[in-house]
């Protein structure tokens with residue numbers, strides 16, 4: 001398939017993979033999940049799962065994608081002809097599309113905030129009005145659905161342009177700028193009076209908070225934040241040339257992600273306590289706290305514009321990876337029109353996502369097993385689909401691949417290879433099964 005796009009440079013690939021990984025998962029989801037589920041206990045579990053369960057799966061996805069040099073489904077078909085492994089690719093495609101259906105809801109909120117920031121209407125005067133503002137935005141069906149549609153339009157626009165011109169270029173400057181912004185914000189947040197309470201919440205564990213639901217959600221978060229289990233990383237690695245080091249690329253991606261997650265926590269939790277908010281505010285947490293922190297800064301109303309632009313980019317570099325897997329699977333080996341498929345796929349995802357958007361407003365009364373529609377789709381993908389996908393991917397790389405193959409693919413120090421092999425063969429699948437069964441029992 002010589003006509004397939006490839007990443008132009010190694011750094012381009014790492015940035016694109018990190019771009020897929022670093023997004024709302026680290027900046028929006030991580031703080032509110034930690035806030036809702038016991039702070040430090042959740043954070044400790046999350047970090048452990050990220051390194052010992054999610055990272056090995058990320059490496060596995062990179063291997064499968066690079067060897068396949070094709071979309072997620074074809075990659076499995078080529079490497080395991082006549083066997084049902086390709087279903088993992090389909091599962092991932094459906095899950096990634098479902099994730100995008102609710103991810104775009106939050107993407108829409110960012111656009112709404114951005115418009116207000118541009119017109120300097122992102123001010124409060126008192127802390128409660130940021131909460132009000134958030135509710136006004138998410139409850140207004142027209143604005144929320146329109147903003148969600150706009151977010152998807154931008155996503156489609158980038159994906160239809162193709163992997164190299166769109167994705168690689170967008171990722172190059174965004175990530176470093178975002179880092180710097182977060183560092184400044186951390187300093188501001190940590191110097192607020194009363195900030196230490198937030199540090200305690202994040203780092204001093206209260207083991208009474210430990211339960212199977214928290215464990216399952218921390219595992220889900222470790223998958224979500226690295227974009228693993230749904231074959232998105234298989235798709236990206238399929239654009240990767242022979243000579244790249246999969247091991248170091250994946251470690252880079254994981255470290256960047258932890259770093260941004262912790263930074264997001266260090267901005268949000270000290271401010272939560274210092275400014276008199278509650279850590280368990282749910283999905284609105286980042287949207288209420290971040291503008292409130294900016295308000296405490298000189299030139300805050302200017303910085304907040306830049307910040308939401310960066311957040312939008314971080315979110316887009318993730319959303320495009322979700323649409324890309326769908327587009328690449330549908331294109332497959334055919335030479336069908338990328339542009340048309342991106343539009344049709346994006347439109348379908350938009351329609352599927354509308355109930356999630358409305359579940360914060362006029363459809364908030366609809367509950368499925370005590371969860372809103374938004375939370376249900378989140379749980380179906382993050383709590384169920386991702387662990388199942390990750391489980392099979394770990395079996396594929398750990399057992400289906402001969403060790404000669406995985407050794408050659410990883411192409412690294414033998415010690416590192418054997419650590420990976422033990423993790424992917426024994427630790428990852430076993431841990432997923434135990435946590436999954438216990439967690440599901442607990443939730444249902």
Ligand code: PHE
Pocket residue numbers: 020021022023024025026096099224225226227228230232318319321322
């Ligand atoms: N990792 C992305 C984030 O943290 C979300 C994502 C999940 C992207 C699954 C692709 C696939 O925002």
